[in-house]
Amino acid sequence: MENSKRKKVAVIGAGLGGISAAISLAQEGYEVDVYEKNDKIGGKLNVLTEQGYSFDLGPSILTLPHIFERLFERSGRKSEDYFTIRPLRPHWRNFFEDGTVVDLYPEKDLMAREAEKVGEEPGRVEAFLDYCGGLYDLVDRGYFQQGLDTSREFREFYGLTNFLQFDLFRTMHGSVARHLTSRYLRDVFDFFIKYVGSSAYDAPAFMNCLPAIQFRYDLWYVDGGMYNIARGLLRLMDEIGIRVHLNSEVSEIRTAESRVTELIFGNGSTVQADIVVSNMEVIPVYRDLLHEGPQFLHSLRRFEPTCSGLVIDLGLDTQYPQLAHHNFFFSGNQREHFKSVFHKRVLPEDPTIYLVAASKTDPTVAPPGCDCLKILPHIPHIVPERPLAVADYVRLKERILDKLESMGLKDLRKHVVFEHFWTPLDIEREYRSNMGSIYGVVTDRFKNFAFKAPKQSTKYSNLFFVGGSVNPGGGMPMVVQCGQNVCRRVLEWDVS
Numbered sequence: 001m002e003n004s005k006r007k008k009v010a011v012i013g014a015g016l017g018g019i020s021a022a023i024s025l026a027q028e029g030y031e032v033d034v035y036e037k038n039d040k041i042g043g044k045l046n047v048l049t050e051q052g053y054s055f056d057l058g059p060s061i062l063t064l065p066h067i068f069e070r071l072f073e074r075s076g077r078k079s080e081d082y083f084t085i086r087p088l089r090p091h092w093r094n095f096f097e098d099g100t101v102v103d104l105y106p107e108k109d110l111m112a113r114e115a116e117k118v119g120e121e122p123g124r125v126e127a128f129l130d131y132c133g134g135l136y137d138l139v140d141r142g143y144f145q146q147g148l149d150t151s152r153e154f155r156e157f158y159g160l161t162n163f164l165q166f167d168l169f170r171t172m173h174g175s176v177a178r179h180l181t182s183r184y185l186r187d188v189f190d191f192f193i194k195y196v197g198s199s200a201y202d203a204p205a206f207m208n209c210l211p212a213i214q215f216r217y218d219l220w221y222v223d224g225g226m227y228n229i230a231r232g233l234l235r236l237m238d239e240i241g242i243r244v245h246l247n248s249e250v251s252e253i254r255t256a257e258s259r260v261t262e263l264i265f266g267n268g269s270t271v272q273a274d275i276v277v278s279n280m281e282v283i284p285v286y287r288d289l290l291h292e293g294p295q296f297l298h299s300l301r302r303f304e305p306t307c308s309g310l311v312i313d314l315g316l317d318t319q320y321p322q323l324a325h326h327n328f329f330f331s332g333n334q335r336e337h338f339k340s341v342f343h344k345r346v347l348p349e350d351p352t353i354y355l356v357a358a359s360k361t362d363p364t365v366a367p368p369g370c371d372c373l374k375i376l377p378h379i380p381h382i383v384p385e386r387p388l389a390v391a392d393y394v395r396l397k398e399r400i401l402d403k404l405e406s407m408g409l410k411d412l413r414k415h416v417v418f419e420h421f422w423t424p425l426d427i428e429r430e431y432r433s434n435m436g437s438i439y440g441v442v443t444d445r446f447k448n449f450a451f452k453a454p455k456q457s458t459k460y461s462n463l464f465f466v467g468g469s470v471n472p473g474g475g476m477p478m479v480v481q482c483g484q485n486v487c488r489r490v491l492e493w494d495v496s
């Protein structure tokens, strides 16, 4: 162990997963350097500030903040000295095409009132959330906390009795529909799958652990905007001696036998490391940095990317009082939305739309009297055989603005004073994510039974992966958890 503590670790990419791994490994005494292609850290946790508006270009919902807290605690610090958070009410506001509006609250009495508004018996919602809580406890105990990677590790940890509690034979939607009768609440709880960019009709039922994350541990906003998490983590990295190299894109990884030995950068410079942790996704690393052959790449095809997204940021000269901080404008036919995105892989005619108006709670993100909106429909990842042009995405953007105007945001277009727009092509270019994926690897019962790639390379023993393409998958808290789990894997391997 003493020996291992002087070893050099190179982390490729400063997304949240890479940062979490870097901090965890530095806390164990490794010498850590982080190489990031962009000119700032955070990866998809990104910010755009223009004309007095500040947009979270990536994540806008913080859950499970205690997972972040651990990174600070292990260095004897408190996250509240680096960034501050507050819970939001309501959690989400949900708009339907027939004018129905229903809010989500973690308080039982408030949620019961909302359930009654859409004809649902409150007891059914409570029973559903209890079921979700049971799944969360089960999944958390092994898959999240222990960082289980393979079906063998699952079998050994859970044993047959616990395994059956995973509600194995249903889809996520199947279990939502079994518990709830209101078509509105069915659509809402199906859409919790947004947290991992997959389809409720393809994801296994145990993904109903997602509502428990929000209802039990609350939904949080970071004062001043989500990017303050990245700023706080940068400070922590600096304080504990991690060197962060920006504008440093790794273009190749050299190997010798079954180990990786050296990183090569775009400008030709090289760096040697004892251990490499890649926050670049698994498939792009094997394909573009290691140049693995078609047979090996074919073996990774089950780690298909999640959906991508159209990121539309609008600075307005007015406010829409009917909006909450987080809003969903539901598709008239959500099953068809999921089918278009995940099966037909075409731009949905009528997508469910997520709309964040952080200006509802934070006056610092827009000029006085104005809203700043981030609008994010989930859309298919890039399909190389059927590439879309920017004009195709622009047409979808116009359909989305039509839908929002017809669902109550009257004259939205007339109030836009600033606009920014990112397609899957921009997302792929910016973060090198696989086909513009926004959450890493898809969660699909048949393709991978929710397993993502393992954290340790099956080809090169000193190469590890962190982030949305490895277990437990995408979402801010999950990739931060993953960074902590990767550190444990490195330690186990290093002493063996």
Ligand SMILES: Cc1cc2nc3c(=O)[nH]c(=O)nc-3n(C[C@H](O)[C@H](O)[C@H](O)COP(=O)(O)OP(=O)(O)OC[C@H]3O[C@@H](n4cnc5c(N)ncnc54)[C@H](O)[C@@H]3O)c2cc1C
Pocket (backbone or CB within 6 Å): 012, 013, 014, 015, 016, 017, 018, 035, 036, 037, 038, 041, 042, 043, 044, 045, 057, 058, 059, 060, 061, 062, 063, 248, 249, 250, 251, 279, 280, 281, 309, 311, 376, 430, 431, 432, 433, 438, 439, 440, 466, 467, 468, 469, 473, 474, 475, 476, 477, 479
């Ligand atoms: C629009 C959008 C909305 C989202 N909303 C939410 C939300 O509300 N809540 C939530 O929890 N999650 C949300 N997510 C998901 C969340 O942002 C991601 O799951 C998480 O931030 C991904 O972290 P990661 O560690 O996997 O890496 P990434 O953020 O993908 O970072 C990888 C880093 O590696 C760098 N890199 C890649 N290749 C190289 C290379 N060759 N050399 C050097 N550097 C390289 C990239 O530039 C990048 O900085 C959202 C994502 C998006 C895009």
